[in-house]
Amino acid sequence: MTETWPVRLDKSKARREEILAAATRLFNRKSFAGVTLDAVAAEVGVTSGALYHHFANKELLVFECLSRGIALYREELARAMEQGIDGLELVRRFIRGRLRPGEPRMIVFSDLNSLPKIHREAVHRGRMENVERLAGLIASGVADGTVAARDPYLSSLAVFAVLDWMPLWYSENSYYTRQEAADAIDDLLTHGVLSRHVPEPLSLCDPWDLDEAISRLVPHASRALRRERILRAASQSFNQYGVVGSSMEAIANDAGLTRGAVYHHAPDKMTLLRLCLERAYRREGELLDLVLRKVGTEADPVRRIIAEEVYIMRAMVALHESDIGPKINFQNVAFLSQEQRRQMSGLHEEVVGANRERYVRGIDSGLFRKLDINFMQEIGAGLRNNFPTLFTMSQGQHVMDIADLCARLFLFGLKPRNI
Incomplete structure (x- = not known):
């Protein structure tokens, strides 16, 4: 027939x-x-x-995959809406709906700037519209008292940072099911990692001259300075134009060096990308050490554990804005070969291990809730590692305000501490 x-x-x-x-x-x-x-x-x-x-062509297929991801978020936001439901529950319905088993997988929103302008602008516009839609749900929760009184737009950005990070770490073959991962993300974003008896302070912690702290990490030897110059220019290029849209020649020009000088340090673009990512892991590990030494003198355990997370978020932002920045987008790891990923796996494990040790100490002290360490690490990583994207979508908000809001979301969750 x-x-x-x-x-x-x-x-x-x-x-x-x-x-x-x-x-x-x-x-x-x-x-x-x-x-x-x-x-x-x-x-x-x-x-x-x-x-x-x-x-x-592949260019069109990439664009359609990204557009599909935007549409999946948009449809889930629409499904979450229902009259008579409080704002916090609307936000949680969106998070749970997007992550529930059986739903299509989300694409990693990486290398967007390598797309043609018309496609790049369409993707950016669609993402911004979704952020604003979720911000509206969060604002309704702030208005009815079910969501903590923080900036709804920045809160929306932070939630999307966590959700956008999930495709980079979620595995169908791990010890957890998709439902368990969804429940863990929903729980942490709602209630935070700090035990619910710990109140949210108006002021998170004392000021810290991060510029001075970061200046200690600047290399001084001439060869090291030249390498730093190259990796800084390359990281900026990868963030701004994407891996595909960057070239060794343009990076050499941005660094004010000859192509030969760049090729002396890296024979090809993928090697240069790996060096930039290794540099980022080292910087994050060094900053974590600085933070832990800084808070180690704080006698009050509650103030110490809050300051630790806040200073780490602020340090990541300050690093991005500093002369030894920017913070490269870790989503670019997907461009590396398996061998290149293996080469920097030790640095990755050092940083991840240090963060997991912090969370174990928090749980053992009774100040952190008894959550799965793996999910704590990945949700925190989603907030820390998406700063380059958050800055481009922040509509002119001060970078330290973004850092503090991410710290508040991670520590205290969306739900106010008095309910």
Whole structure:
């Protein structure tokens, strides 16, 4: 029997969604640059010709995957809406809905600046609209008293930072189920990591001259300074133009050096990216050591544990803005080969291990809730590592306000401490 047009149309839509889902998995695993259309076709089990029927080129496929991610967020925000439900529950319905088992996987929003301008602007506009929609839900919670009285827009950005980070660490093959991961993220974002008996102070901690602290990390040897200059220019380029949109020649020009000088330190762009990421891990570890020494003299355990998290967030921001910044977007790890990732795995484990030790100490002291350390680490990492993205979407908010809000969300959650 001949198929009718509506049936053929439904099959075409289903095939298109199958291709987008497969491409999203591959892009998340190997980056946009590391995936070919032939690889996507093989993942779906179709011919390359069938794939080209839906998407003329990889550039369009990448854009459609990103647009699909934006649409998934938008649809979940719409589903969360219901009259008569308090603001906090609306926000939690969105978080739980987006993460629940069976829902399509979200794409990593990386390397956006390498897209053509028309696509880049469309993706940015769609993301901003979703942030504003969630900010509206959060504002309704602030108004009805179910959400702590903080900036709704910055709170929305912070929640999206956590959700956008999940594709980088979530695994179907780990010890937890997707439902357990969803429940853990919902719980931490709602209630925070601090025990609920700990009140949220108006002032988080004393000021600290972070510029002076960071200046201690600046190298002084001429060779080290030249390398630092190259890695700074490269990190700025990768953040601004994306990995695909950056070139060794442009990075050399930005650093004020010859191409030969850059190639002396890194024979190719992927090696340079790995060096930038290793530099970022080292800087984060050094800053963590500075913070722990700083708060170690605080006698009050509550003030100490709050200051520790706040200073770390502020230090990450100050690093990004400093002469030894910027903080490179860690989502770029997907562009590295397995061998390159292995080469810097030790640095990654050092930083992750240091943060996990902090959380264990907090739980042992009774000041942190008894939460899964892995989820605490990844939610905190989502907030710390998405600062480059948060700054570009912050609508002119002061960078330290962003750091403090992220610290408040992590420590105290969305729910006010008096209810």
